[in-house]
Amino acid sequence: MGLWKKSGIRFEPQNSPRGIARLAIDGAPIEEICDEVNRTLEPAMHRKVDRFCVWLLPTVDGKQNHDDRASGMRTWSDGAKEDIFEWELSSQRPTVPQTILDGGPSLQQELVAAHPGLELGPTAGMKSLLWVPVRYAGELQALLLAATKNSLPRFPVEEMERVAAELALVLGARAESRYRKPRR
Numbered sequence: 607m608g609l610w611k612k613s614g615i616r617f618e619p620q621n622s623p624r625g626i627a628r629l630a631i632d633g634a635p636i637e638e639i640c641d642e643v644n645r646t647l648e649p650a651m652h653r654k655v656d657r658f659c660v661w662l663l664p665t666v667d668g669k670q671n672h673d674d675r676a677s678g679m680r681t682w683s684d685g686a687k688e689d690i691f692e693w694e695l696s697s698q699r700p701t702v703p704q705t706i707l708d709g710g711p712s713l714q715q716e717l718v719a720a721h722p723g724l725e726l727g728p729t730a731g732m733k734s735l736l737w738v739p740v741r742y743a744g745e746l747q748a749l750l751l752a753a754t755k756n757s758l759p760r761f762p763v764e765e766m767e768r769v770a771a772e773l774a775l776v777l778g779a780r781a782e783s784r785y786r787k788p789r790r
Contacts, residue, residue, distance in 0.1 A: 742778030
């Protein structure tokens, strides 16, 4: 009869996103979670974003000696992972817009050639940026930064905000689990 035939489509699990929350539940390190953020957004960013960064901010908990969420930036250019940049104290760190620091929503920024702090690092050679804050309980935990050389950007804002919300829950849950100590 032959009504049912195998389609030629193959499932390749190593290339498909596992999910940010699922990786966190499985105890994946933060580097893998950042990679998953990029993998999740890759289809939406294709041909729209030239450089993408997940910028993890340092925690403000002075009591914590070691944080598994090391501050720094994970960067991809044209889908290829670049070296990890540690910019928390560097002059090469891009300047976060004040509206983001003040609790504002995602912000698209057009770059001017002589804009201070944006000629180096992940913003070098770019014309437009999209800053997407990752907040948990009102606190800025991280930033998603998309950059393009195009002067008429078509950033995938909705997709990036959805992923930022999922990442916020992951980072918030990790922070809260560090504060909770098991009772004996």
